[in-house]
Structure formats: structure tokens, C-alpha cells
Amino acid sequence: MSIPLIELNGNHMKLCKYTDSDYQAVIEALENRSNMDLFAHDETVRKILQDVKDRGDLAVLEYTHRFDRYNLTLEEMRVTAEEINRAYEDVSEKELSALKAAEERIRKFHERQKQESWRYQEEGITLGQVVRPLATAGIYVPGGKASYPSSVLMNAVPAKVAGVERIVMCSPFPDGKTRSHVLVAADIAGVTEIYKIGGAQAIGAMAFGTPTVPRVDKIVGPGNIYVALAKRLVFGIVGIDMIAGPSEILIVADHSANPAYVAADLLSQAEHDEEAVPILVTPEEGLAREVMDELEKQKNNLGRRSIIEASLDTQCRLLVTESLEAAVDLANRLAPEHLELALEDPEFWVEKVQNAGAIFLGHFTPEALGDYLAGPNHVLPTSGTARFSSPLGVYDFIKRTSLISYSQPALEKCSKTVTLLAEMEGLGAHANSVKLRTTGTENKS
Numbered sequence: 001m002s003i004p005l006i007e008l009n010g011n012h013m014k015l016c017k018y019t020d021s022d023y024q025a026v027i028e029a030l031e032n033r034s035n036m037d038l039f040a041h042d043e044t045v046r047k048i049l050q051d052v053k054d055r056g057d058l059a060v061l062e063y064t065h066r067f068d069r070y071n072l073t074l075e076e077m078r079v080t081a082e083e084i085n086r087a088y089e090d091v092s093e094k095e096l097s098a099l100k101a102a103e104e105r106i107r108k109f110h111e112r113q114k115q116e117s118w119r120y121q122e123e124g125i126t127l128g129q130v131v132r133p134l135a136t137a138g139i140y141v142p143g144g145k146a147s148y149p150s151s152v153l154m155n156a157v158p159a160k161v162a163g164v165e166r167i168v169m170c171s172p173f174p175d176g177k178t179r180s181h182v183l184v185a186a187d188i189a190g191v192t193e194i195y196k197i198g199g200a201q202a203i204g205a206m207a208f209g210t211p212t213v214p215r216v217d218k219i220v221g222p223g224n225i226y227v228a229l230a231k232r233l234v235f236g237i238v239g240i241d242m243i244a245g246p247s248e249i250l251i252v253a254d255h256s257a258n259p260a261y262v263a264a265d266l267l268s269q270a271e272h273d274e275e276a277v278p279i280l281v282t283p284e285e286g287l288a289r290e291v292m293d294e295l296e297k298q299k300n301n302l303g304r305r306s307i308i309e310a311s312l313d314t315q316c317r318l319l320v321t322e323s324l325e326a327a328v329d330l331a332n333r334l335a336p337e338h339l340e341l342a343l344e345d346p347e348f349w350v351e352k353v354q355n356a357g358a359i360f361l362g363h364f365t366p367e368a369l370g371d372y373l374a375g376p377n378h379v380l381p382t383s384g385t386a387r388f389s390s391p392l393g394v395y396d397f398i399k400r401t402s403l404i405s406y407s408q409p410a411l412e413k414c415s416k417t418v419t420l421l422a423e424m425e426g427l428g429a430h431a432n433s434v435k436l437r438t439t440g441t442e443n444k445s
Contacts, residue, residue: 014295014312015288017320026317030334033245033277033383045200045229052204057212063201070176072196077212079194083178084187090180099181102373103153103188109375110158113394124407129400133163137397138206138216138238139191141171141182142223143198149185150371154378154392155221156189162397167191168216170206172198198223203230207238220392222379241392245383246315248277249367250336252327253291255284256344258363262287263294265340265366266316267308270299274310279336280318281327288318328352335386338367357386412438 016026051059057074064072088096119128139155141148152169159167169186173179173196186194195213197205203223207230209215218239219231231240249269253262266278282288295316299308321327328349331339335355343349346361353359357380358370371378379392415438422430435441 014316015292015318015320017285018322018326023319026319027330027333030277030279030317031384033248041226041229042233045226045233048200048226049204049207049230049233052201052210053208056205056208056210060197060201060205060210060213063199064172064197067199067201068172068174068176070173070196072173072176074212077195077197079183079196084183087178087180087183088187090178091184095181096184099149099153099185099188102150103157103185105373105375106153106157106377107161110161110377110394113158114161115395115398115400119403123413124410126403126405128403130403131398131400133165134159134217134239134397134399135164136166136168136214136216137164138219139167139169140198140202140206140219140221140223140227141169142221142227143172143174143179143182147179147182149181150378151221152182152185152191153189156186156191158377158392158394159220159397160190162394164397166193166214166216168206168214169194170197170202170213172196172202198227200226200230203227203234207234218397220379220396241379241396242381242385242389244379246275246277247272247338248279248336248382249338249340250279250281250331250334251340251342252324252331252349253280253282253284253287253340253342254324254344255287256363257282257284257287257342259287259290259294260298261363261366262291262342263298265368266291266295267298267302268366268368269338270308270311270316271302271304272307272311274307275315276311277315278311279316279334281321281330282319283321283323283327285320288320292318324349331356335381335384337380337382337386338370340365340367355384355386357381357391408437 016023048063061072061074064070115131117128117130119126137159141151141155156167156169167190169191171182183194203219205213206216206219216238220241222244228243232243247269249265251262251265262280266280269276269278280288280291295312299305299312302308319330321330332354337357338360339353339356339358340360341349342363350359350361358376360367360370370376377391377393381389415434418434419431
């Protein structure tokens, strides 16, 4: 996905005001950012998935060698208990404490999402819903550009809280390098087995099953375009959480906002990926220009500068609206993954927000809190899909089964209505199944 770079006032600029002739074009480009070319690599991914389905472990090992530069053997594919123990030795006490603190907060939040089975009765009828956890969940944790122990916690903890007994994790180990923090996070979160594989081949292995990797009921977790395409293609064979696009943040700010804070939060998204989308929407043109200056100043002190600059150059937009109301309306149109309300009275405005993956209120709630420690899940709908989808949670790892029980008198009471409805659709066998039970005669229609 890439937002078309708009030429403003003869220069490639990030700031655009509602009175500029190109303003609507910029808004439309942002609104259509969900138009990822999901078919650009479609044939490649189809071939990988088919190969994994046909040849199982052998295909997985070959693709791991090709894409991750790792001569993985069948015996080495699954992470051993000894490797996890060694990983703990590589993690400092402070790091371990931080991971455990994050797990605890994430678990406490998600425990509030648990659902119970229920029933009710009326005149010989019992109706209800049985809630059960999935038997097996597959978690994908990316690892191409960085190590993400936080993604392990965010994906595995709600599955554990839901009661999933078998939690399977796949994550690439590029060049065969051990990723100690990821392994320790998986152990803390209750992952039952870990495989050193990534990409579309890992999605295929979890979807179809191989002699080594078990078939799962649902696959969750973000990844690159190949992973996203693979998840889309196996949906229906297994469940999936969502098709995730690049990370994004939209900050609505007023006169009370600190430009340094706003710039820092925009940069925190820009460092994720060259395609990450950082957006500021404000009625204060002066603030927008101060934020632009802060972006230039702060980026020079950050380690992932090349990635940040790519995101800022092609994806970042600072939009000046005619009012704060217009700024919030625009946020609803764009339905961002992360929405920060850097406002004097964020509680007043939060009620007007209709579409966002997660909302961060006030000047001292940076989005980074949500990524790591706050508790709510950081696996969020991207690319405008917050219009119709929700963050990952316990509800993604359960299934609901309807329960129906009628006594004979209850069936007799409604039999004529059921029979009439069946006959309206021309389904005589349906009507017959009721009539036999209530009159003892067959339906002749």
C-alpha cells in the first residue's frame, strides 16, 4: 500500500490545509489507503501454499532456506525446551520483569472479555448458547525486520484466557539467529509449541497441517504482504483474525497539544515500516508547522532513521482543518488503527468517535503504552477496516453454538407456523419432519 505523493505548492510537502486546491485529493488518497494490491503476489503465494499442501515439511524447509537463509532440518524445526531455557539465560532480570508485567496487564484486561454459556426457558422451550474455546490456535509472529515479543504476548494471552489448550506459534528465525526475547515471551504467555518458520509457508503449514506442524483452527497475528495474502487464501480452511496492513496513527490535536509530543508519537509509528502511515489532523496551522519542525529535529536522533524518513516522505500527512469538529469528522472517515486525542478535553470528544481501533486520551497517553503495557490488545484493524472490525481479543478464540430444545406441546403449538413457512419456500421435507411429529401423518405437498 502507498498513498500517492501529492505535490503541494510546487513541492513535495507533508502539510496540507483545507483551503488548498489539493486538499480533497490528499483526503481521498488517505481514505482509499485500504486498496492494497492483494493480487500483486497472489500467484506466488498460491504456489507456495499448494506446494506446502502437497509436500508438507519438505516444502516448508525449502522455502525457509530460500527466504530466511536458514538450512533448517526437520529435527530443528520445533523449538526445544533446552532452547527455551537458554533463551532465559540471554534475557536480563529487568527484561524478564518487564515481560511478566506486560503479560499480567494484558491478561487482566482480557479476562474481562470472557463470555459464559447461557440458557433461558419459556413454555416448554429451552434456548441458549454454548461458548467453548477453540481446540488449537495458530499464532504468527513476524521477525524479518525486528523482534516482537510484544506481539507474542498480545496474540497468545487472549488465546490462553479463552481456554485454548494448544497454542502453536510460528515465527521466522532469519539466518538462524536465536530470538531469545520472543521465546521467553512465548513461554510466559503459555504457548505450547513453537516452530522456526515464517512467511506464507508457515501459514500453509498451520492451515493444512504437516507431519510436524499441526493443523490449527484459527490463525492470528500480523505479517508482511505474503503473510497477509496467505491468510486471505486459507480463510475458510481455517479462521483468521484479519488481513493487516501497515501500521498507522492519526492524532487529532488542538491548541493545548505539545508539538514535541505529537511529533514523537508520529515518529513512533513511522519507525515500524517504510509503509507506516503517520497523520496529524488539527485546526491549528501553527501547531502543524511546529510539529513539522519537530519531526525534522527528532528523527536525527533515532536509530531507524532510514525507515522513518521513507515513511515521512511518502506516507506522513499533516492536515489543517477548518475546525476541531471537522478534524474529528475526518478521523471518523479515515477510521485509523490508532487514534490519539491530544486535546484539552478528550473525554468530551471521545463520544463523537465512531471508527478507531484504539483511542488514546490526553497528552500523557502515548500510543507506545498500547503497544506494550496498557493491557488492551495491540493487534488492531488497519487501513480503514476499523469501520467494521475490532481489536483481537478473547472473542477471537471462542466459538458459539446455539442450543434448541422443544417439548412435544411446544412443537404442536408452533407446528402450523413452521409448516407454512417451509411450504412458502417449497421445502416439503421440512414441513413433513414437523407434521409427522404432531399429527402422525406425512405431508403430501
